[in-house]
Amino acid sequence: MAAPSPEDPSLERHFKGHRDAVTCVDFSLNTKQLASGSMDSCLMIWHMKPQSRAYRFTGHKDAVTCVNFSPSGHLLASGSRDKTVRIWIPNVKGESTVFRAHTATVRSVHFCSDGQSLVTASDDKTVKVWSTHRQRFLFSLSQHINWVRCARFSPDGRLIVSASDDKTVKLWDKTSRECIHSYCEHGGFVTYVDFHPSGTCIAAAGMDNTVKVWDVRTQRLLQHYQLHSAAVNALSFHPSGNYLITASSDSTLKILDLMEGRLLYTLHGHQGPATTVAFSRTGEYFASGGSDEQVMVWKSNFDTVDYGDVKVQRPPPLASSAGNLTVSILEQRLTLAEDKLKQCLENQQLIMQRTPS
Template sequence: MSDSQLHDDEEDNNDVFIDQSDIIHEVALDDEVLPEACDPNSDSDSEIEEVDDSDHIFTGHTGELYAAACSPTDMALVATGGGDDKGFLWQINNGDWASELNGHTDSVSSLGFSHDGKFLATGSFDGTVKIWDVAGNLKGTLDGPEGGVQWLRWHPRGNVLIAGFDDSSTVWMWNTDNFAFLMSFNGHASGVTCGDFTPDGRTICTGSDDATLRIWNPKTGESIHVVRGHPYHTEGLTCLAINSTSTIALTGSQDGSVHFVNITTGRVCTFTTFDI
């Protein structure tokens, strides 16, 4: 199926609108029930106690920090990655690192916890993704195409991982249970700068330097929709987010604009275009 078939002409698009009927619940705010602002000149004993900054500074990295993530199951566990080629797991309740993650040969550019909080994936400019348990033990390495890892995302309910690379126009997907390569998603004309599974796990959305958003079937690798051209972005995509119902993708671009896209139809919601 050609790209032109996948993306309807502008005049054929059905615009998506939000109006008063879409409001789920509206809450009226009464100024009298809002908390009063703290008076900086007050001598009251009820003032907030000053916190020692040293209690919240974690030291371990010797280079720039590029990535951070919080565990979805352990509120005290966080992970960081940086330019010193290392990752760290931190226990924030005691202000110390729990595990130092060594093994990459270049900067750790991205990382993320699995949906169940049992594993951490670290992506590096060395072109590999490493899988660790939360005790800091290396479980395996996922090799990709040439180029450093720009981003990675776990499936919302399974041990499947996707990643995008800076020198490749493809997205790769692996099974992290057996560290097997599953498939690559091919179609972008330039580096894939951002991507994610929809929360229901049924679709993948990816953005590229080629100024397109592609919507994929993760089972077949088929490109379901290609979103490009007027009224969409004119320069490369830099970021995306997907709403909780897996129906709308929000994308940002180097052109300074933000767009909403209907994931089901692949159509741009023209009323929600913002220039920044």
């Protein structure tokens, strides 16, 4: 039986309620709830079920910069310019506990896959790890020499990756608390970084309009995309590991096919910068937010794999050595000579065959 052909992504829902730029979005485990944070100091919990009322959570005294559901979906963490982290119970009461996490703006919050710990990053130049249930400080990673924009656990919880305005992306061993590797970004600041679902590579979004994918085992640059015309503010891997979505100040979202190293879709929805984007846990949906105060939910459609079998998680292939593709994957695929494209795909096929499953 032939595989169904992929369809274009479609805009499913349009949530209005924030009174300033949206800074962050995240789906709950079961995709029934979507959380968003804004410069208006509020958190919103949107319900995917039509005609359901949204919850507005107040408590932060300044802009909410980051939000993340715990793996179980029973807790929600948020960070703010007010230097605090709040842990919320995402129900109608909106109860939260607060802890003064940093001495400057908190830029990033992320739960470990076991739900036991939380990593935070701040303009105070530190990355901190906390016990989730006791909300107790565990340890600090403090080798960055400028603001830390983002910090994320690896899928297995053994590594932490952080991105800073010191133009480095650092890879840390959570157990030894040592920096394993430092990727220097001469092109500009990295705004966002995350692990591929396989845990074997990371993607970094840059103020220089690029996205780079690095192998964390060999430290090699695997792919380099120059597709946006302004800063890339956020990115999110599809849980299959085959796709990456980006949000940019050029107002677009772009969906990349990592296995072929090419652009699949450019989505125009936001008026002004697209500030944040995130896939749902199954990959069936993705959400985006912008400086236009809008939260949008899209149905992926392009990935026709059975979501029950999202276990492929192969790392993306190396960028081909064919011509300009080492430097950038060109948006207009057809501008490549056909033989060059064929050579590129054959090279990638060889690399994929050599890559152990």
